Amino acid sequence: xxxxxxxxxxxxxxxxxxxxxxxxxxxxxxxxxxxxxxxxxxxxxxxxxxxxxxxxxxxxxxxxxxxxxxxxxxxxxxxxxxxxxxxxxxxxxxxxxxxxxxxxxxxxxxxxxxxxxxxxxxxxxxxxxxxxxxxxxxxxxxxxxxxxxxxxxxxxxxxxxxxxxxxxxxxxxxxxxxxxxxxxxxxxxxxxxxxxxxxxxxxxxxxxxxxxxxxxxxxxxxxxxxxxxxxxxxxxxxxxxxxxxxxxxxxxxxxxxxxxxxxxxxxxxxxxxxxxxxxxxxxxxxxxxxxxxxxxxxxxxxxxxxxxxxxxxxxxxxxxxxxxxxxxxxxxxxxxxxxxxxxxxxxxxxxxxxxxxxxxxxxxxxxxxxxxxxxxxxxxxxxxxxxxxxxxxxxxxxxxxxxxxxxxxxxxxxxxxxxxxxxxxxxxxxxxxxxxxxxxxxxxxxxxxxxxxxxxxxxxxxxxxxxxxxxxxxxxxxxxxxxxxx
Numbered sequence: 001x002x003x004x005x006x007x008x009x010x011x012x013x014x015x016x017x018x019x020x021x022x023x024x025x026x027x028x029x030x031x032x033x034x035x036x037x038x039x040x041x042x043x044x045x046x047x048x049x050x051x052x053x054x055x056x057x058x059x060x061x062x063x064x065x066x067x068x069x070x071x072x073x074x075x076x077x078x079x080x081x082x083x084x085x086x087x088x089x090x091x092x093x094x095x096x097x098x099x100x101x102x103x104x105x106x107x108x109x110x111x112x113x114x115x116x117x118x119x120x121x122x123x124x125x126x127x128x129x130x131x132x133x134x135x136x137x138x139x140x141x142x143x144x145x146x147x148x149x150x151x152x153x154x155x156x157x158x159x160x161x162x163x164x165x166x167x168x169x170x171x172x173x174x175x176x177x178x179x180x181x182x183x184x185x186x187x188x189x190x191x192x193x194x195x196x197x198x199x200x201x202x203x204x205x206x207x208x209x210x211x212x213x214x215x216x217x218x219x220x221x222x223x224x225x226x227x228x229x230x231x232x233x234x235x236x237x238x239x240x241x242x243x244x245x246x247x248x249x250x251x252x253x254x255x256x257x258x259x260x261x262x263x264x265x266x267x268x269x270x271x272x273x274x275x276x277x278x279x280x281x282x283x284x285x286x287x288x289x290x291x292x293x294x295x296x297x298x299x300x301x302x303x304x305x306x307x308x309x310x311x312x313x314x315x316x317x318x319x320x321x322x323x324x325x326x327x328x329x330x331x332x333x334x335x336x337x338x339x340x341x342x343x344x345x346x347x348x349x350x351x352x353x354x355x356x357x358x359x360x361x362x363x364x365x366x367x368x369x370x371x372x373x374x375x376x377x378x379x380x381x382x383x384x385x386x387x388x389x390x391x392x393x394x395x396x397x398x399x400x401x402x403x404x405x406x407x408x409x410x411x412x413x414x415x416x417x418x419x420x421x422x423x424x425x426x427x428x429x430x431x432x433x434x435x436x437x438x439x440x441x442x443x444x445x446x447x448x449x450x451x452x453x454x455x456x457x458x459x460x461x462x463x464x465x466x467x468x469x470x471x472x473x474x475x476x477x478x479x480x481x482x483x484x485x486x
Contacts, residue, residue: 011085019053061109187286226276262310267354300348386428
């Protein structure tokens with residue numbers, strides 16, 4: 001059912017959030033606070049997801065936890081509504097165990113689904129017809145036990161996946177990878193000290209039904225959203241979030257379909273894959289729907305999908321599909337996609353314009369820095385050479401000023417060029433004035449010319465350099481016609 005096995009854990013967190021919402025509505029949490037705890041036991045290969053929500057009482061435990069496709073949530077604003085997500089983990093472990101109670105006076109009700117028995121049943125009964133209820137009786141078992149005050153809260157719901165299989169590079173048992181996945185998908189809060197826009201976003205999203213953040217821990221450490229101000233765009237290139245912009249989608253009938261935000265950055269390039277906050281993420285009930293590529297086809301170029309950072313929180317008017325990676329076709333969904341396509345074109349334009357401006361800035365810097373380098377000439381051959389050089393530099397300087405006079409970035413370099421030009425014009429250094437006569441007296445004319453050629457060619461025997469040397473020595477050799485440059 002899932003393209004990523006960790007989606008099963010997301011389903012259990014979704015159910016836990018719904019249970020906490022119900023407990024909050026009934027006035028609980030006066031003494032404690034809502035919390036969802038995940039524990040990965042790598043040695044025993046056990047995953048535990050536990051919440052202190054409303055729990056399930058003994059009268060309903062077997063009916064709710066021992067059935068398929070039965071849910072009472074549909075239409076009441078809760079996140080889960082199909083009744084199949086609770087068995088999402090069965091494929092990935094040998095035994096799936098549910099434990100719950102609603103009051104301290106109740107025993108703990110236990111429902112176990114045997115994944116090994118299910119696999120054996122599927123492999124040995126492919127050709128046989130039998131009732132689903134009969135099949136379930138062989139793999140689902142209901143029991144109860146006394147509560148243990150040291151282990152069992154007053155009210156709770158616990159999912160335990162026992163002997164988790166090594167599946168897809170063992171993603172489910174990778175603590176670091178699971179933490180990053182949950183930071184992107186789970187309904188957790190922002191880290192305020194690293195993302196100062198957090199409170200503004202929380203306030204703005206208050207109009208979205210089901211928007212809420214929960215305290216979720218993984219092996220005792222809190223999970224938070226991955227957003228922060230600093231952006232490592234690529235190797236040795238960094239950017240930062242300068243501001244955010246809020247956006248919303250209203251249907252033709254006046255209903256709120258979506259609210260969201262996107263970050264304003266310098267849009268330097270596509271954000272690297274290891275950056276958990278890249279992409280415009282779709283969320284419903286503050287839980288991720290799909291991934292950063294959800295809106296890829298609506299950008300003018302698909303690559304721009306990962307140039308941006310932001311979230312779109314859709315209302316329950318958009319109905320999720322069973323896998324929670326997309327939505328069912330509906331009039332509201334079509335309106336949302338129309339609005340999203342306009343948004344994506346705008347975001348594409350921001351990225352493209354930034355790229356053009358960056359190319360123009362690089363070109364400007366290249367031209368100005370190259371001109372500055374040319375003015376670093378140490379001496380001239382003679383006064384005529386100096387005059388021609390300075391006249392050409394004056395014309396080039398005027399052209400650069402016309403092109404870039406409004407750019408503050410290159411003004412310091414241009415100002416330094418003015419001083420260099422004045423010095424070259426007023427006091428050019430000629431080569432005859434800096435030659436050391438003592439060294440020249442030690443060589444005759446032939447040796448001097450040979451030494452000059454040797455220095456020109458250096459260690460590079462490029463044919464073009466040889467032709468250049470021939471042009472230098474031709475005026476000083478016999479039979480000049482014989483040594484023409486071809």
